[in-house]
Amino acid sequence: MRLRPLAALSVAAVSALALAGCAGGGAPTESATPDASGTPSQCLVDAQPGESSDSIEVSGSAPELTATVTPGLEPAEIERTLTAEGNGPDLAAGDLISGSYAIYDGATGELLEQSQDTSPDDSGLVPILLDPQQYSVFVAALECAPLGSTAALAIPGSAFGEGRTSVVVVAEGVDELETRATGTDQPAVDGMPTVELADDGAPTITLPGGDAPTEVQLADLKTGDGATVESGDTAFVQYTGVKWSDGTVFDSSWDRGQPAAFPTTGVVAGFQQALEGHQVGSQVLVVIPPAAGYGAEEGSELQNETLVFVVDILGVQRTPVPAAG
Template sequence: MRRTAGLLAVLPLLLLTACGGSDGKPAQGASGSASASAPAVPSPVASASPMPTVSGGFGSKATLTLPEGQPGGQFVVSTVIEGEGPTVNKNDWVTVNYTAKDWTSGKDLTSSYDSGQKPQLYQAGSGQLVPAFDQSVLGKKTGTRLLVVAPPAAGFGEQGSANLGIAGGDTVVFVLDVTQSLPQDSTIGGELTQPPADLPQVKDNGKAAPTITVPAGPPAPPTELKTSVLVKGDGKPVQSGQTLVVQYTGVLWANGQQFDSSWSHGGAQALQVGTGSLIKGWDQGLVGQSVGSRVELVVPPSLGYGDKAQASVPAGSTLVFVIDILAAV
């Protein structure tokens, strides 16, 4: 839940900014359609000549060797290692590690395997990133390593990327490791451990939003944050500054009325935790929880919206959330 009311927005992604021109704008709009001055994205092919070669294993930084000669201008998506996991479908939340090289200049580019870098998290096929990322992973299985040759129309266009040191019109080569894919209707399953009796109880509804039942009458809502782990995940603890993929539902303690739910606007959402972009109750309640957990948070006004009304949330409201932590990068 953001500090301001409304739907959780997808965070600006690393390559969305990087893939724009020197003014920081993306090469493509949010709809994924090319701008009026940009050439149409060519259909990808499985091979071309000449082609770079790749060495190294899935899950580690690749070594890219460029061939003699200039690229032929084709958009190439070639499977180097075939994965065996779930297939990536349009709008799935996909996590990708990448190695990159500018074929035109021969320069190595930033890799997610470099120190201080993170995998790329985005919705596949939604137009958030350049086609080299956006389209290449569709129909591929997790565990797959791809070699992608991106001519300007599938990469950084004629404006290039000043942030990455890519000149306009350059062809860029990527090795993409598809590590995880989560459909928008993903949820955390498993038997629920209910919170204490004086806190809201939760009913699992499978792929639908859980039902949250607030205690009737006394006791009064707590004045401190209450955190209950309903399903304990086996993933790593969430760290401050990570981007999470979550499903969530929020109701008012006062009357049990639902005021927000990811199920009401497209399913699983991405957000950044521990940086002040969320209400304090989320930052405090989610950092340290294990990925794969379902967590209930009872958030007093001081850690929510305080004395300011927010759309359907009255001033001074105690908020109750059930949150599925699906992924963290």
């Protein structure tokens, strides 16, 4: 992933670097802190407090979480200081929670982005996914700490590349979020694939047979009452996709054991239609012909395939508004 200029940094951009130099390949590393059984816990980063992270003055709590950063902050490595310790369960990679964050330029102390501006509702909170691939900054900040903790994270500029400046992230987890859609069940639509849910919510999709449709087909399996997903938002979802041609599963967040997050404008057109205009808590069934999927893209496993997805919408975050100038 190519990082954007510092003035335009977002959580997604910052996250591309948080594991750099701390844990290779995204594999768990044993921290020196034993769990209740006396064996070392599995922490991907296990960043420790340092002079830089200790110097960050955190004020307030979620959703009004802020910090004062002394200009010129430049740690030698990623540092984390817990400024408040919660009383919830210890968080781990793959967890989905609600919470609050703020990102600062370590060179100037300037606020770059805060969750109060990207929250989809008046709670001021946003979904936080501890995903080491997409949102590793939250893994570094909140993993192996109790839910409810507040962390101050200092990331060296060298992690962004030569000549770059440091970044400070403060984050607080608030509540665990559902990892399956919890909306109101809706009647099945004749002619559409049928869906059966396992006890944990994972779907099994059965195709109706016959020729694949040539237009996108949508059906609400559950209707939620949360915030509505808008164009450009980041949607936090569980999903399973199968090929119409043979019914085989080609991708599933359920199989990976954690939700996923996508900007609505960063997925194929048919999947985008399954997200935008739908509310958090909804479960959407979508049939996507090649023209709204991967088309005739050479080398793709899904070339000329009609795709069927079941998508559980778990949360949404608005797109940050670029700073003026």
